Amino acid sequence: MDKRERFTGLNSIKFTVRFHEDEACYKYLSDIKWENGYVCKKCQNTVYCIGVKPHSRRCIKCGYDESSTSGTMFDKSKVPIHIAFHIVFRLCTKKKGMSSLELASEFEQRQKTCWEFKWKVQQAMSSNLKYPLTGEVHVDECYIGGEEIQKRRRSKGKKKLVIVALENVSFNGVGRAYAQIIEDAYNNSFRPFFEDHISKDAVISTDGWTGYSPLKKDYPYLKQILSNSGKSHPDMHIHIMNLKGWLRGIHHHCSSERMQGYLDEYHFRYNRRNNMETIFDTLLKRMVKYDPKRINTRE
Numbered sequence: 001m002d003k004r005e006r007f008t009g010l011n012s013i014k015f016t017v018r019f020h021e022d023e024a025c026y027k028y029l030s031d032i033k034w035e036n037g038y039v040c041k042k043c044q045n046t047v048y049c050i051g052v053k054p055h056s057r058r059c060i061k062c063g064y065d066e067s068s069t070s071g072t073m074f075d076k077s078k079v080p081i082h083i084a085f086h087i088v089f090r091l092c093t094k095k096k097g098m099s100s101l102e103l104a105s106e107f108e109q110r111q112k113t114c115w116e117f118k119w120k121v122q123q124a125m126s127s128n129l130k131y132p133l134t135g136e137v138h139v140d141e142c143y144i145g146g147e148e149i150q151k152r153r154r155s156k157g158k159k160k161l162v163i164v165a166l167e168n169v170s171f172n173g174v175g176r177a178y179a180q181i182i183e184d185a186y187n188n189s190f191r192p193f194f195e196d197h198i199s200k201d202a203v204i205s206t207d208g209w210t211g212y213s214p215l216k217k218d219y220p221y222l223k224q225i226l227s228n229s230g231k232s233h234p235d236m237h238i239h240i241m242n243l244k245g246w247l248r249g250i251h252h253h254c255s256s257e258r259m260q261g262y263l264d265e266y267h268f269r270y271n272r273r274n275n276m277e278t279i280f281d282t283l284l285k286r287m288v289k290y291d292p293k294r295i296n297t298r299e
């Protein structure tokens with residue numbers, strides 16, 4: 001089987017030339033979907049002929065015709081396929097991404113249509129949980145939301161409480177980071193995040209909050225240091241400020257139901273800031289493999 005030709009780079013003109021029509025987009029999806037060989041979903045036959053739709057494949061045994069978008073996040077999308085590709089490219093290559101209003105204006109689509117498609121993209125941007133943070137890891141929580149009067153310490157009011165983990169790399173400053181919405185600042189809420197994103201061998205540094213103490217049993221290298229108004233973990237403080245600034249500057253407001261999607265979007269780009277040449281292809285592969293969830297709430 002011929003090796004597929006991946007798109008690399010951040011040049012928007014190069015991207016437009018490559019994906020200027022639907023046919024090129026369907027071919028790219030087809031190459032990703034069947035890069036390891038064709039297997040019929042109905043009868044598991046491995047021999048096919050050309051299907052009805054562009055770059056679809058028809059099983060010569062049972063006749064099942066499968067399109068390149070079937071079972072992907074592009075299936076039954078209200079956004080034309082070539083515009084969908086451009087939206088994905090903008091969301092992953094622009095440093096700050098784009099709001100659904102900006103996407104609607106640039107591509108002359110309904111804002112709700114762009115919002116729904118962006119939600120699919122954000123789901124594909126979520127962590128695959130395969131690469132937990134290692135080495136020196138700093139962990140802290142923050143509130144995201146509007147000002148709350150007379151709300152102090154870890155009483156969040158209407159704000160969203162978010163836990164953040166940041167990898168410190170001695171030779172390169174900071175490494176990867178993850179963030180997740182939590183219900184409260186106690187062990188039972190912290191633990192799933194730790195198990196998903198932090199190696200048990202990591203040297204973890206947190207503030208002095210008692211909610212972290214029970215985790216020392218499973219994370220023996222966890223140490224607690226007084227926060228000193230963020231001065232004890234300056235890189236974490238900067239990371240949280242940048243995250244909040246991005247949310248305020250681009251999206252202004254997002255519901256608690258959608259907040260995790262924005263956290264995943266931000267960190268998908270952040271964790272690939274040194275590999276931006278291949279970020280579009282990486283995201284496309286995820287959108288081909290992942291099944292989107294239903295949207296039940298409005299932004």
